[in-house]
Amino acid sequence: MITQKSFDPKNKFGTLYLVPTPIGNLADMTFRAVSVMKQADLIAAEDTRNTQKLLNHFEIETKQISFHEHNTVQRIPELINRLKDGLTIAQVSDAGMPSISDPGHELVTACIKAQIPVVPLPGANAGLTALIASGISPQPFYFYGFLPRKPKDQRHELTELVDRPETLIFYEAPHRLLKTLKMLQAVLGDSRMASLCRELTKKHEEFIRGSLEQLIAWADGTTIRGEFVIIVSGNQHPVQTDQDELIANLSLSQQVDRFIEGGLPVNEAIKKVAKSHHLRKQIVYNEYHQIK
Structure with a gap:
C-alpha cells in the first residue's frame, strides 16, 4: 500500500x-x-x-x-x-x-x-463534455478512447463491447470517422443510437444525433472536418450469457452457436466461449469444427 x-x-x-x-x-x-x-x-x-x-x-x-x-x-x-x-x-x-x-x-x-x-x-475533458450534451444516458458510461486502426483489431475490440449496457465513449479523427462508423454499425447494429460531437468548445461546435445508420448517411455525404467524440448508447438487450446456465445445459459447440445467433462472427464466438471457460481458443475451435 x-x-x-x-x-x-x-x-x-x-x-x-x-x-x-x-x-x-x-x-x-x-x-x-x-x-x-x-x-x-x-x-x-x-x-x-x-x-x-x-x-x-x-x-x-x-x-x-x-x-x-x-x-x-x-x-x-x-x-x-x-x-x-x-x-x-x-x-x-x-x-x-x-x-x-x-x-x-x-x-x-x-x-x-x-x-x-x-x-x-x-x-x-472532451469525453465528458460530449457525454453530457449527447442526449444519451450519461451514466453509467464506459470510456474507450481511440479504437485500433486495423479493421480486424477494431472488430475484435467492439465485439468485446457489444453486450455492455453502459454508454460508450470513443474518440476519432475526421479522416477515419466514416470507416469507424461503418464498423460500429457492423458490430453493434443499425439501430444503436449515437451522437457525433464535433469541434467541442470551438466556433464550429456541432452535434449530430441519431441511429448509427443515420449517422453513416450523414458522414457519407459530408466533408468531414474537426476532431470527433462518438457517444454510443449501451446495449439494453444483450445476448444472455449466464455462464452457469451455459455450462450446465450446453456443450461448447452449442455455446458457440448461441453467440453466432446473437450476431457474432464464428471466430469471435469461439474466442468468447474459450475466454469464458479459461480454455485455449484452439480447444474450442477443434471441438466446434469436429477436429480430432
Whole structure:
C-alpha cells in the first residue's frame, strides 16, 4: 500500500502536477492551471510548439521540455531525477487531460514508485463534455478512447463491447470517422443510437444525433472536418450469457452457436466461449469444427 499526502511539507521531493489544457476554447483554462504552470520549474509538454501558443496567451514564461509517446523511455528517468532534486514539474498534453488518450500514465506510475507526489488538477475533458450534451444516458458510461486502426483489431475490440449496457465513449479523427462508423454499425447494429460531437468548445461546435445508420448517411455525404467524440448508447438487450446456465445445459459447440445467433462472427464466438471457460481458443475451435 502506498499513501500520498499531496501537500505534506515534509515531502522531500518535488511534485508532478497533471495540468489539463483547453480542448479548443482558451477561456476554459482555469486560474489554478495558469498559476501552477507559472510557478512550476519545468513544463513537460506533448508538443512544445503547440503548448508555447498557450504559454504566450497566458504570459507564462516557464521553460518547456518535450514529453511524448516516442520519447518516454528516455525522458522518464530524466524527469524523475529532476523531481528527486526538488523541482516542480507541470505535465500537459496538447488538449484536455494528461494520460487520457495522451502521454502521462507511465510518468505517473514511475513517480508513484519513487514516492514522488502526483497532484491532478481538474479541467477540460472532451469525453465528458460530449457525454453530457449527447442526449444519451450519461451514466453509467464506459470510456474507450481511440479504437485500433486495423479493421480486424477494431472488430475484435467492439465485439468485446457489444453486450455492455453502459454508454460508450470513443474518440476519432475526421479522416477515419466514416470507416469507424461503418464498423460500429457492423458490430453493434443499425439501430444503436449515437451522437457525433464535433469541434467541442470551438466556433464550429456541432452535434449530430441519431441511429448509427443515420449517422453513416450523414458522414457519407459530408466533408468531414474537426476532431470527433462518438457517444454510443449501451446495449439494453444483450445476448444472455449466464455462464452457469451455459455450462450446465450446453456443450461448447452449442455455446458457440448461441453467440453466432446473437450476431457474432464464428471466430469471435469461439474466442468468447474459450475466454469464458479459461480454455485455449484452439480447444474450442477443434471441438466446434469436429477436429480430432
